Amino acid sequence: MEEVLICDSAAVEEGGKGVRFPVVAFGDAATGFVVRYGGQPYAYLNRCAHVPIELDWFQGEFFESSGLYLMCSTHGAIYQPDSGRCMGGPCTGGRLRPIPVREVDNKIYWQPDEHIRPPGP
Numbered sequence: 001m002e003e004v005l006i007c008d009s010a011a012v013e014e015g016g017k018g019v020r021f022p023v024v025a026f027g028d029a030a031t032g033f034v035v036r037y038g039g040q041p042y043a044y045l046n047r048c049a050h051v052p053i054e055l056d057w058f059q060g061e062f063f064e065s066s067g068l069y070l071m072c073s074t075h076g077a078i079y080q081p082d083s084g085r086c087m088g089g090p091c092t093g094g095r096l097r098p099i100p101v102r103e104v105d106n107k108i109y110w111q112p113d114e115h116i117r118p119p120g121p
């Protein structure tokens, strides 16, 4: 499947706001998100490992205040930004579903697979 453009690289700041993008995940409409950590973009399905709901209370706010972990706004599970592994909270040891991304020519693209694909026909 072809890569899909998410946004310009400049839209995703280190430890700052992430960018959401629409996906169909396992047959349901959902969102993915991309954040930057250690200079690299990382993307995940926007679905907590505890209860399958979105992590961000305010759209695009995925990092907790230190900028070191992603945090679920519902019960406060924290995740490593580069592995998606849950390091604390009700789903410790669980993980976010990664979505492969690639940064080329100042743009960030995601790679659909058999389970997570772009919306539309």
Ligand code: FES
Pocket (backbone or CB within 6 Å): 048, 049, 050, 051, 052, 053, 072, 073, 074, 075, 076, 077, 089, 090, 091
């Ligand atoms: S739904 Fe995310 S920690 Fe409970």
